[in-house]
Amino acid sequence: MAALVADPAGLLADCEAILLGRRETLPASHAYALAELDIDAPHGDGAVLDAMLDLAHRVRVTWTSEEVALESIVSGKTGGCPEDCSFCSQSSVFATDVKPQPLLTGPEVLEAARSAQEAGASEFCIVYAVRGPDERLMENILELTATVHEHTEMHVAVSAGILTAEQAQRLSDAGVVKYNHNLEAARSHFPQVASTHTWDERWATLNLVREHGMEVCSGGIVGMGETRVQRAELALELAEFRPTETPLNFLNPRPGTPLQLREPLEPREALHAIALFRLILPWTLLRLAGGREVALKDLQGAGILGGVNGLIVGNYLTTLGRTPQEDLKMLEDLDVPVRALQDVL
Incomplete structure (x- = not known):
């Protein structure tokens, strides 16, 4: 080498x-x-x-297309998570300013889904801050999925932590097309990220998602103290699993978390990570996600032209993003087409 x-x-x-x-x-x-x-x-x-x-x-x-796919996410359950992921302000283990919130209702989620569709998003992901869903949460997920399907044209994705085989089957039967469960970090670095669950538990959930007919969405966060080699390790681990979509997040240090004092990546280092993931995962929908404004600053367009073919638009789970209109204007200025709704699957 x-x-x-x-x-x-x-x-x-x-x-x-x-x-x-x-x-x-x-x-x-x-x-x-x-x-x-x-x-x-x-x-x-x-x-x-x-x-x-x-x-x-x-x-x-060559491997995908010139189009960029837009996705919006909403937090179905915010805060109060019992896990100790060192980057996450929703963990109940840390003294952060994010307090537990009740589950979102059908009308609240439907309003968010309709707004996302009007802004050009083609997929809507409902995210829950949990280790994994209990029965009450499963009922909420199934109800909200049905509501979004009935009243919008959006495809529904879900992120709700570690699953059992029975839960994976129920989600698939409900029409959830994609399940997000990020590996977050390379196996070798994961013990520095979380101790209340293991990398292998995350891997097992991804296997269940695929076995039950849903598309796999899995990526990670760069800038958590890993080496560049460990970023390549994570990308290669993902390549072994071959996810349909790979969200690439950049650490946005959150007050009260163990990583609160870590400096965000420099823009050129973030661009290197984007190119690295694209070259190792040529087929995937590589989606820029949380922290892109902090790490890339004014170079987000360079990321789009450096291998990215997806964006999360609007706000993230506990941090603010740019407006969808700003992202649409950026794509227009770059002469990059947005993937049409009917072409998502």
């Missing part, structure tokens, strides 16, 4: 031949070498990072 890192031009040419010439996925050796490149080293008329982003864009267009 040292030889690959020492020859950025040769490495990128190899990756291009594999991904675009042979339409194959990268071997681990190339993935780890890409992670360790000096992104500021000269390359052609620019730097290595520029070449990586250019290749990532061409891979995205």
Whole structure:
């Protein structure tokens, strides 16, 4: 691998031949070498990072499409989660300013879904801050899913933690098309992220989701103290599972959490992560998610042109995002088409 890192031009040419010439996925050796490149080293008329982003864009267009898919999320249950994920202000373990809220009602969720559809989103994800759903929560999920299906054209996705096989089947039967359960971090780094559950428990839930006919949505958060190599490790673990969608979040340090003092990634480091994930996961819907405004700042357009083909629009679970109109204007300025509603599946 040292030889690959020492020859950025040769490495990128190899990756291009594999991904675009042979339409194959990268071997681990190339993935780890890409992670360790000096992104500021000269390359052609620019730097290595520029070449990586250019290749990532061409891979995205070739393997997926030029379109960007928009999704809106709503917190069906906010706060009071018993897990100790070190990045999360919804954990009851930490002294944060996020307090437990009651479950959202059907009218509240329907209003959010209709607003998201009017703003151009094609998918609506209901997110619950829980270890996993109990029966009361399952009933709420099924009721809200039916409401959104009845009154909008939106496809419903759900994120509700660790599932049993019986729960996965009920969600699938209700028409939930996609289930989100992020691995969050590479297996080697996960013990520094959470201790109340394991990486393997998350992996087991993803297997259940796939076995019961739902699409798998799984990604992670970068900027939690992991190395670049561990980012490649996470992407390779995801590649083994081959999720339909990969949300890429950037740490937005939350007051009261163990990671509150960690500085957000610098924009060029965030762009490197985007290109790295696209090159390792060429088929996936790579969706920019929480923290993108903090990490990328004014370079969000560069991320779109560097391999991204999805955005979460509007606000996130406990943090504010840009308005959907701002994102739509950015995509218009970049001349990037938005995926039409009927083309989602």
